[in-house]
Amino acid sequence: MDATILVIGATGRTGTEVVRLLLERTLPVRAATRRPEAATSRWGRVVETVLFDFDRPETFGPALRGIEKVFLIARPADSHSDQAGIPFVDEARKQDVRHVVNLTAMGVELDEAFSLRILERYIEASGILFTHLRPNWFMQNFDSGPMFADIRTTGALHLPAGDGKVSFIDVRDVAAVAFAALTDPAHECRAYTLTGGESLDHTQAMAALSHACGRAIPYIPLTEEAACARLVEAGVPSDRIERWREFYRKVRAGLCAPVSPDVESILGRHPITMHQYALDRATAWR
Numbered sequence: 417m418d419a420t421i422l423v424i425g426a427t428g429r430t431g432t433e434v435v436r437l438l439l440e441r442t443l444p445v446r447a448a449t450r451r452p453e454a455a456t457s458r459w460g461r462v463v464e465t466v467l468f469d470f471d472r473p474e475t476f477g478p479a480l481r482g483i484e485k486v487f488l489i490a491r492p493a494d495s496h497s498d499q500a501g502i503p504f505v506d507e508a509r510k511q512d513v514r515h516v517v518n519l520t521a522m523g524v525e526l527d528e529a530f531s532l533r534i535l536e537r538y539i540e541a542s543g544i545l546f547t548h549l550r551p552n553w554f555m556q557n558f559d560s561g562p563m564f565a566d567i568r569t570t571g572a573l574h575l576p577a578g579d580g581k582v583s584f585i586d587v588r589d590v591a592a593v594a595f596a597a598l599t600d601p602a603h604e605c606r607a608y609t610l611t612g613g614e615s616l617d618h619t620q621a622m623a624a625l626s627h628a629c630g631r632a633i634p635y636i637p638l639t640e641e642a643a644c645a646r647l648v649e650a651g652v653p654s655d656r657i658e659r660w661r662e663f664y665r666k667v668r669a670g671l672c673a674p675v676s677p678d679v680e681s682i683l684g685r686h687p688i689t690m691h692q693y694a695l696d697r698a699t700a701w702r
Contacts, residue, residue, distance in 0.1 A: 425489040433591030470500040498534040547597040548607035559700040576643040581673040583611035586688035609676040628694035629701040
């Protein structure tokens with residue numbers, strides 16, 4: 417019988433897709449989330465659910481009991497994700513977890529002081545087998561979260577991205593690679609950079625969304641100062657604003673433009689395009 421796989425963040429965008437793929441292959445899943453009732457309502461009794469919260473270390477042990485493999489998302493948008501993830505890794509080691517598939521971010525290996533890179537290094541030194549997945553910006557940011565809220569409220573997308581290009585990736589491709597890593601030992605002790613197959617600026621991305629939904633959604637570039645002022649007005653904490661500022665400096669510098677072959681080499685197909693993603697989610701912007 418296959419061992420149960422623990423999925424952290426099972427009700428989030430990526431975690432939901434990972435759970436879906438595991439269920440399609442009838443593999444046993446334990447869905448770890450701060451909202452187990454949401455997981456139960458989504459999947460019913462087909463999936464074992466467990467309360468999990470990085471702020472409550474007492475939830476780590478019950479979530480990990482009897483687990484050999486973990487899909488880990490340790491607050492990638494948090495500037496202190498290593499502080500959240502390291503105690504969890506310690507507990508995983510105590511409970512003899514064999515393999516962690518760890519979702520981080522594109523380019524973290526270039527900055528040893530970056531929190532997600534610190535966590536990568538800690539997992540590598542723990543003795544637990546690992547697979548690091550380093551995705552670029554998700555296409556799904558356009559149909560959820562602050563970008564989607566901006567489009568819905570103003571009819572346009574306002575960002576300090578300049579004309580910098582991004583090799584956006586669909587969450588479904590990230591989840592498919594995670595599934596491969598969780599089920600094929602060939603991916604153990606490897607790190608993959610996950611991107612789409614093309615690099616687009618935000619004007620081109622909005623053109624794809626506009627074509628799919630049948631109405632114009634312009635991209636309006638902002639200066640860094642104007643963009644940060646909007647965030648201050650919205651009450652976003654200063655540390656998050658500074659992290660966001662650094663992200664878009666990387667976009668403008670072209671650091672998010674490279675296209676990696678890893679998705680295609682692992683999945684044996686081309687990554688999902690922005691055009692296909694936009695068609696699949698067109699009703700979100702109508």
